[in-house]
Amino acid sequence: MQSIFGALAGIINNHPKSVALTAAVIMVFALFGASMVEMATGTETYIDITTPEGSLVYQYENTYGSDMIFLMIEGENLYDPQVLEYLGTITADFSNEQHVTSVLSIADVVKGRTGGTIPGSAAEIQAIVDEQPSLLSTGGQSGMMTLMMVGLEPAVSMDVQSAVLQNLKAIIDITPAPPGVTVTVSGSAAFADEMEQEMGTSTGMLIGLALLLMVVAMGFLFGNVRYRFLPVGIVVMGVILSFGVMGWSGTPLSMVVMAAFPVMIGIGIDYAIQFQTRFDEEVRKGSIADAVTTTITQSGPAVVIALGATCLGFVALITAPFPMVVDFGVICIIGVSCCYLSALVLIPTFGTLVQYRPLESREVRSKGKKSGPGMMERYDMALGSVAGKIARNPVPILLLLGCVAVLGIPLDSEVIISTDEADMVPPDMPALVSMSKLGDVIGSTSSLPLIVRSNDVLAPDVLQWMAGFGDYATAQNDEITGATSIATLLTAANGGTLPKSKIAIQEALALLPEDTRNSYLNGGTEAVIQFSMTDIGMSEAEGVVSKLTSDLAWMEPPAGVSAVFTGSIVMFTDMMTDITAAKTGMNVLGFVLITAFLILVYRRAAAITPMIPIIMIIGWNTVIMYVIDLQYNILTATLGAMSIGIASEYTILIMERFDEERERGCGCTEAIQTAIQRIGTAITISGLTTVFGFSALMLSEFPILSNFGLVTVLTVGFSLIGAILVMPAVLSVTCRYADHHAVKEPAVSGP
Numbered sequence: 001m002q003s004i005f006g007a008l009a010g011i012i013n014n015h016p017k018s019v020a021l022t023a024a025v026i027m028v029f030a031l032f033g034a035s036m037v038e039m040a041t042g043t044e045t046y047i048d049i050t051t052p053e054g055s056l057v058y059q060y061e062n063t064y065g066s067d068m069i070f071l072m073i074e075g076e077n078l079y080d081p082q083v084l085e086y087l088g089t090i091t092a093d094f095s096n097e098q099h100v101t102s103v104l105s106i107a108d109v110v111k112g113r114t115g116g117t118i119p120g121s122a123a124e125i126q127a128i129v130d131e132q133p134s135l136l137s138t139g140g141q142s143g144m145m146t147l148m149m150v151g152l153e154p155a156v157s158m159d160v161q162s163a164v165l166q167n168l169k170a171i172i173d174i175t176p177a178p179p180g181v182t183v184t185v186s187g188s189a190a191f192a193d194e195m196e197q198e199m200g201t202s203t204g205m206l207i208g209l210a211l212l213l214m215v216v217a218m219g220f221l222f223g224n225v226r227y228r229f230l231p232v233g234i235v236v237m238g239v240i241l242s243f244g245v246m247g248w249s250g251t252p253l254s255m256v257v258m259a260a261f262p263v264m265i266g267i268g269i270d271y272a273i274q275f276q277t278r279f280d281e282e283v284r285k286g287s288i289a290d291a292v293t294t295t296i297t298q299s300g301p302a303v304v305i306a307l308g309a310t311c312l313g314f315v316a317l318i319t320a321p322f323p324m325v326v327d328f329g330v331i332c333i334i335g336v337s338c339c340y341l342s343a344l345v346l347i348p349t350f351g352t353l354v355q356y357r358p359l360e361s362r363e364v365r366s367k368g369k370k371s372g373p374g375m376m377e378r379y380d381m382a383l384g385s386v387a388g389k390i391a392r393n394p395v396p397i398l399l400l401l402g403c404v405a406v407l408g409i410p411l412d413s414e415v416i417i418s419t420d421e422a423d424m425v426p427p428d429m430p431a432l433v434s435m436s437k438l439g440d441v442i443g444s445t446s447s448l449p450l451i452v453r454s455n456d457v458l459a460p461d462v463l464q465w466m467a468g469f470g471d472y473a474t475a476q477n478d479e480i481t482g483a484t485s486i487a488t489l490l491t492a493a494n495g496g497t498l499p500k501s502k503i504a505i506q507e508a509l510a511l512l513p514e515d516t517r518n519s520y521l522n523g524g525t526e527a528v529i530q531f532s533m534t535d536i537g538m539s540e541a542e543g544v545v546s547k548l549t550s551d552l553a554w555m556e557p558p559a560g561v562s563a564v565f566t567g568s569i570v571m572f573t574d575m576m577t578d579i580t581a582a583k584t585g586m587n588v589l590g591f592v593l594i595t596a597f598l599i600l601v602y603r604r605a606a607a608i609t610p611m612i613p614i615i616m617i618i619g620w621n622t623v624i625m626y627v628i629d630l631q632y633n634i635l636t637a638t639l640g641a642m643s644i645g646i647a648s649e650y651t652i653l654i655m656e657r658f659d660e661e662r663e664r665g666c667g668c669t670e671a672i673q674t675a676i677q678r679i680g681t682a683i684t685i686s687g688l689t690t691v692f693g694f695s696a697l698m699l700s701e702f703p704i705l706s707n708f709g710l711v712t713v714l715t716v717g718f719s720l721i722g723a724i725l726v727m728p729a730v731l732s733v734t735c736r737y738a739d740h741h742a743v744k745e746p747a748v749s750g751p
Helices: 002-014 016-034 052-063 081-095 106-114 122-131 158-174 188-221 230-249 257-285 288-319 323-353 375-392 394-412 430-442 460-476 486-493 502-510 514-518 538-554 568-602 611-627 636-663 668-698 703-749
Strands: 068-074 100-104 145-152 182-186 447-453 480-484 526-533 562-565
Touching: 002 016, 002 288, 002 323, 016 230, 016 323, 052 447, 052 568, 068 158, 068 188, 081 100, 081 106, 081 122, 081 145, 081 158, 100 106, 106 122, 106 145, 145 158, 158 182, 158 188, 182 188, 188 230, 188 257, 188 668, 230 257, 230 323, 257 288, 257 323, 257 636, 257 668, 257 703, 288 323, 288 568, 288 636, 323 636, 375 394, 375 668, 375 703, 394 611, 394 703, 447 460, 447 538, 447 568, 460 480, 460 486, 460 502, 460 526, 460 538, 480 486, 486 502, 486 514, 526 538, 538 562, 538 568, 568 611, 568 636, 611 636, 611 703, 636 668, 636 703, 668 703
Parallel strands: none
Antiparallel strands: 068 145, 068 182, 100 145, 447 526, 447 562, 480 526
């Protein structure tokens, strides 16, 4: 490894301009790749479609999941003939749009009763509506609200949905509405489109805020070196490289992946600080060339070990069952690696090109006047004093903080798990507000589908079972408001009774419009029962799905027929169980990977000591989440693995310095005190700047990101506590144990 770092130092010393030019070319390619990054929302970001459950959800959405766009029309009197004329006009224009399969409004209901004409008075229109209640006339007798439903082709891409939405909005804008009438576009397609736009805006805002906070942090905390804002520029390079890799590799930007950028900025700034601090220190001792060589060959390997441990924490995220979490882990690994490489190469190169000169020391600036130690020097001494006291008496601090961590074991199951997508997005997002209003009007904007498969789903006994189970489930579950299937459609087409013979079934089937038939029937071997539900949260929905599954086991389908619940509700309720299992699995894997890594690198059992404070940190995280009433979601479930990755850097660096002091002949207490005093300030500055980077997440309008930002800020704070308070105690115990056995061994082996 040293030969690689030595060769890099030689190249930078001999060809700094060529290195800078190469870096500039790479940045250009990265910028081009960044322009190819695409947004991702929807099912494929939540569930792996290669699994049986995921493939069923994906197949259902592609076969039956025609995304419906709802238009909420509000006004003082929607039964006014002028309003129905307006609805008829935009209905005709909507119908001409590509990928639109159907358009239905109250105007169509009225025309269906009058032979295609609109009555001349509001009273006549209201009389027709009162005689034929319809979902489209949701305003009741007042006539103040109605709906228009626009059906899209199944399985159209998000780009197509977005294009259709923009065209519909354009038609609404250019078609004059009657006075007092407003039209609001809603539905899942509109929600996904607006969320995608919000994600693009939010990502830029988060990166900008994180960098701004970095500038503030550097201004206050890094004033002892020249070019104090250089680490911010290095991190910008790392972010650009990360975006470039995303674009070239086709990795999409999802709601969770947005959080990766403040994470990489927070961690990347730490690497830049470490390299610039070491470079500044070495320049004070000798030439710039020697500083380049020492910085790269000494700090390079040390920081790459910390980088490896951090990346292994993120590797654990790749095992998550959620694609967006997998992408988050991958981008975090790529991001922190790009930041490390940028800092390793660009800081020495920059120092060489500008002929770096360190700032004058405080003593020189005071022109020989006697002055006391500065703030950071006093902080160093305070850390050393505290570390010395802990090293001399380590047990109390281990017991106290260890007991707090143990509390996290029983409290973990008490932390609420949330998978409701509405809780993850900005609460004031117009599409979410309109979706909520739509849910109040129609009861719910989603349904629970049951896929039924058989050699012949149109067989009389299969149809009889579908109709019977739909009625039974509706009667037994208050949250189910109705069940619609090919059986209920055939019943309606056959005058209110379900056809009994195959001939009668085919005759009734021929009466159904093709679009309607295809929404509930896929050939002759598959059909779907759509259970409409009241507007309930995911916790309640989980209970409904469980109850319906029990009902299905009790009222089994005929022989040779299978029935499985699927759809978004099942996907999100299953995620609640998956999150519990995933966070435990990711934590365990993170521990195993980093422990094995440390033993492999240091080749001694004592190398696992940095993991002991990390175990406590995970326990503290659970306690604080319970105390401040935070919830586990698809992103905060990664907190344990992230804590392992982030905290390991600080504890490893302290162990490295402790080992260095021991090699110089220092005793346990002295080595611990010196290690903490020498690098405690650097770790504190790194930790605080990392906090500044993660703080940007707290300002996000997405609750899933702001909550994650809060817990990661607390995690970094706990990591500092673990490194500065717990690590000295752990090193003291292990060092005393090693010294005790080192004394006994000669006595045992002697004559």
